[in-house]
Structure formats: C-alpha cells, structure tokens
Amino acid sequence: MRILHTSDWHLGRTLHGVDLHRAHEAFLDHLVELVRAERVDAVVVAGDVYDRAVPPVASVELLSDALARLTALTRVVLTPGNHDSATRLGFGAGLFRDRLAVRSRIAGLGEPVVLPDADGAPGALVYALPYLDPDMSREELTETGEDGARERPARSHEAVTAAALRRVHADLATRRAAGARVPAMLLAHAFVTGGAASESERDIRVGGVDAVPSGVFGPAGALDYVALGHLHGPQRVGREGVDPVMRYAGSPLAFSFSEAAHHKSTALVDLGADGVRAVELVPTPVPRRLGDVTGTLAALLGRAFDDRTGDWLRVTVTDDVRPEQLWEQVARRFPHALVVRHVPARVRERAAATVTSAQDPLEVAAQFLAAAGGRPARQAELAVLREAYEAVLAAERSA
Structure with a gap:
C-alpha cells in the first residue's frame, strides 16, 4: 500500500x-x-x-x-x-x-x-x-x-x-x-x-x-x-x-x-x-523564497542583494541612525519585503533608566527618541513634543 x-x-x-x-x-x-x-x-x-x-x-x-x-x-x-x-x-x-x-x-x-x-x-x-x-x-x-x-x-x-x-x-x-x-x-x-x-x-x-x-x-x-x-x-x-x-x-x-x-x-x-x-x-511547491537580509541601507541598496528582490523578506537595517523614509526606500528595493526593522549595529552603552514622577516628561521622551532612533532628538521634534505636552496639561486644567 x-x-x-x-x-x-x-x-x-x-x-x-x-x-x-x-x-x-x-x-x-x-x-x-x-x-x-x-x-x-x-x-x-x-x-x-x-x-x-x-x-x-x-x-x-x-x-x-x-x-x-x-x-x-x-x-x-x-x-x-x-x-x-x-x-x-x-x-x-x-x-x-x-x-x-x-x-x-x-x-x-x-x-x-x-x-x-x-x-x-x-x-x-x-x-x-x-x-x-x-x-x-x-x-x-x-x-x-x-x-x-x-x-x-x-x-x-x-x-x-x-x-x-x-x-x-x-x-x-x-x-x-x-x-x-x-x-x-x-x-x-x-x-x-x-x-x-x-x-x-x-x-x-x-x-x-x-x-x-x-x-x-x-x-x-x-x-x-x-x-x-x-x-x-x-x-x-x-x-x-x-x-x-x-x-x-x-x-x-x-x-x-x-x-x-x-x-x-x-x-x-x-x-x-x-x-x-x-x-x-x-x-512541495515554493511560492516565493523566504529569508532574511541584513546590512546598512547603502549595502542593501547595492548590487550584492540583486538575487533577493523577488523573495519574501525580513529586512534588518543596521545604520547607527535610522534612515529617513526607511520603509519607502526598502520597499522600492525589495517589493516583497514583509518586515522592515531598524537595529543599529553599534550597541551604545545606556544606563538603565527609571522613570519617576520627579523627572521632566519632555526629557524622558527625548531619551526614548534617542534610544529608538539612534540619534539625539532634533529641536523641531522637541518642539512638537513640548507643544503636545502643554496641550495635555491645558486640557487637564480646564477639565
């Protein structure tokens, strides 16, 4: 049988x-x-x-x-x-x-x-x-x-x-x-x-x-x-x-x-x-290859990854600073990318932060931006945070 x-x-x-x-x-x-x-x-x-x-x-x-x-x-x-x-x-x-x-x-x-x-x-x-x-x-x-x-x-x-x-x-x-x-x-x-x-x-x-x-x-x-x-x-x-x-x-x-x-x-x-x-x-039939590609954005956009453009991919970008329009640039290069993530290659030493009510909320937010984005927050970003925070405070006062 x-x-x-x-x-x-x-x-x-x-x-x-x-x-x-x-x-x-x-x-x-x-x-x-x-x-x-x-x-x-x-x-x-x-x-x-x-x-x-x-x-x-x-x-x-x-x-x-x-x-x-x-x-x-x-x-x-x-x-x-x-x-x-x-x-x-x-x-x-x-x-x-x-x-x-x-x-x-x-x-x-x-x-x-x-x-x-x-x-x-x-x-x-x-x-x-x-x-x-x-x-x-x-x-x-x-x-x-x-x-x-x-x-x-x-x-x-x-x-x-x-x-x-x-x-x-x-x-x-x-x-x-x-x-x-x-x-x-x-x-x-x-x-x-x-x-x-x-x-x-x-x-x-x-x-x-x-x-x-x-x-x-x-x-x-x-x-x-x-x-x-x-x-x-x-x-x-x-x-x-x-x-x-x-x-x-x-x-x-x-x-x-x-x-x-x-x-x-x-x-x-x-x-x-x-x-x-x-x-x-x-x-069994393979609809598309599945895999990972890792490197700086410049390397990923280079010729070395030409054979992966038709694959379903998890793309890891390792630049120290998160590139602008990261998803858009990766999607143009790899149209079948399913996951795009930014993981800086250089691990910075950061002291463990404990958030308390005594800390300035804007300072905490700025620290988060630096940790997540791999660079200090820009003045324009801090201004947006400050405006949002003050709007919340105003709303609480009028409630």
Whole structure:
C-alpha cells in the first residue's frame, strides 16, 4: 500500500498580511498530480486543515474542490487539529462514502478505516485520532478499572493520548490475533517529545506541559507508522527500533520566518505486511523564497542583494541612525519585503533608566527618541513634543 502523509495545510492563513490562497491552490494542484502520478492508495491528513475554527468561505470552497478531485483518484482520511473546529470539519461525516473518511469524534477512535488492496482484501488499517484537548476529551476517554471504578485520564496531553492509544492497541491486537498481519498506521495531532517547533504553531500547553512521550505510541511491533501533525517542520521523531516509525509531514508552506530553512514536503509511505518498507519525501511547491537580509541601507541598496528582490523578506537595517523614509526606500528595493526593522549595529552603552514622577516628561521622551532612533532628538521634534505636552496639561486644567 502506498500512503501519502500530509498535514497542517492551514487554509485561510496569511503571512504578515499576504494572502496565501493562491499558494494553497498551487499546493493542492501539486497534491492531486502527485496522487495521480504515484498511484497513491490513500491520502492521510493529520489535522489543522483550516487555520481557524471559522474559516473564510474561499477556504471552505478550496477544501471542497480539493477533496472532490482527490477522492476521484484515491481515498482520503482526514482528522481535525487544534486550529480546526472538529464539529464544523466533521459536519456530514456520516454521509460520506468509503472514499472520504473524516474522523472528528472521539467515539469510535478505536475502530480503523480499512483500506482495501487491489484484490479488495484489507491492505492497511488507519486509526485516526482527532486533536485531543485534555479539557474537552477527558470525560469521553474515561475508562473502567479492574475494580469496576470509572477512571478519568489526568489533565494532560500524555494522559488523554495514552487512553486513546489503549483503545487502538486493543482493537489492533484483536484483529492481528484473528487473521493475517495487516499493516497499521495512526494519525495524531500532538507535540511529541523531541520534535523541533517553529514560531507559527499555536501553543497547546495545559498545566505548563504540551509534550507527549513517544513511548505512548509503542511498542514498535504493533503500529507500523505514526503520521503526525502539529509541528510545521518535516522531521522524524521517536526512538528508532523502539517506537513505530514516526514522522511529522510538516506544513506545505512556510508560515513564519523561523521556517525559512525548512524543506517543505509530503511523505510517501510504502507499507507491506512486514511494516514500513520505504518513506520518500516529495518537495512541495515554493511560492516565493523566504529569508532574511541584513546590512546598512547603502549595502542593501547595492548590487550584492540583486538575487533577493523577488523573495519574501525580513529586512534588518543596521545604520547607527535610522534612515529617513526607511520603509519607502526598502520597499522600492525589495517589493516583497514583509518586515522592515531598524537595529543599529553599534550597541551604545545606556544606563538603565527609571522613570519617576520627579523627572521632566519632555526629557524622558527625548531619551526614548534617542534610544529608538539612534540619534539625539532634533529641536523641531522637541518642539512638537513640548507643544503636545502643554496641550495635555491645558486640557487637564480646564477639565
């Protein structure tokens, strides 16, 4: 069986104000063509399909179109992440036929989606967990102990994920005992210990903890592959030879400058009766390069940066004094600059200032201008400050 693992599409997201809708369209076109070219048996999407619980209409239409095209070629298994609304994403799930499975409810998470092989026999089992928020899922994951008492999982991601995995492993053990070994994979949206985060994932900490140890998903001989979502960098996690093969597909697009060095991809996973046989990372389309450029304004306007004019950039200008019309000059040079900031290269020694009611407010304002602008305040600027301050005082006196 050939499975295409992807996640964290975040349809509806922007990048520093830039609408990524067309970039998402290009990615989904690529995904459809990849499924066709590689004869993929199923696409699994491990959460965060949308960027927010109530997505824009255009994003809903984009997903509808993508699922229609994908299910014309293969099967799709999809779960919500922490950005999605499980209820909205799962609307109508009971009406979908066998080529689209949206697993958005905790009930039934121990029952897999059975993918048929070319002969119609079970070719792979896909257990799909929706994002398990500890506060929202503990009650439904309550178990009956050996003494008959009801035991609710602790308020942590580790506890609720472990409770869900006990249901999965119990079902898998029963199926394996009853017949030939069928490869099994799990979809989960979680922060697994050891994963490298970026700046664009939403914080999911509860009680100060967000991580789930990789051992929760084991042992290695049971589940063959764990298809993870949540972290935006494609990476393998877990202990090789101890845990199942565990990967984050990562997001198909970069959503922060911390992801500039990521090689965005989807994972083609080949499964056999003996488990994972191969994993191939397929690069996703790059709408524009993302990166940083740093230097004095004169250097940035020079020929050395000619190859960066088409990139999405974070521009850091290092002149000691903030240049006039900084944004305008940078925008003419780099029309796709997303962030422009002034960080003087020479760090001046400044005594820590404590503002008290005894200080002259105009003096404090002048000190701030000097610290922020890298030069003393001009007389004209001080005059504006003085006029504004006196106007406030006059207003207070007349109140």
